[in-house]
Amino acid sequence: DSGVTQTPKHLITATGQRVTLRCSPRSGDLSVYWYQQSLDQGLQFLIQYYNGEERAKGNILERFSAQQFPDLHSELNLSSLELGDSALYFCASSVKPGNTIYFGEGSWLTVV
């Protein structure tokens, strides 16, 4: 158990819908990262927050957004979902950038 908690574990939704994925980082970790893992693209970095502020942005679509709240938990919002958004979405956290990054178990999203 990495200490990073993600909910929900599995989600099935229809195209065009919107979902929110939630992440609680390890206790004491200020940095939160979101990654998408799909069969064809591998593990892709989406976005990083540090202590509530956006720190780095990767291949995150405009239909996706994220935020980190004052209690350091984070949410990833996915809207206007398409079939191609079906993937495993990981949240990860670290004490600070440059340290070991610990991953949650992921949220399986299936868009039908």
Added chain:
Amino acid sequence: SQQGEEDPQALSIQEGENATMNCSYKTSINNLQWYRQNSGRGLVHLILIRSNEREKHSGRLRVTLDTSKKSSSLLITASRAADTASYFCATDPQGGSEKLVFGKGTKLTVNP
């Protein structure tokens, strides 16, 4: 874009044998981390090696880093069936981006 490239893409060995996986990357790094992923599960952190380190050990794992060749290797000694998983290297590139960039992974199968 992928920073790390693991080699080989797939490796099949017998229990008790050693498994060596290699990772090459393109840009200068702050550190390199190795992760294991069982099918459809979360990423488990194995080891972090910093750019000023050349070798690290953790149990049956040995990681080397050659920054002049921009490469790293992960050696698993006396492999077990439970080591069957995909192994990823992830680099923390210099330049302040602070995100991990993953390769496509090596799929290791350890046959009983």
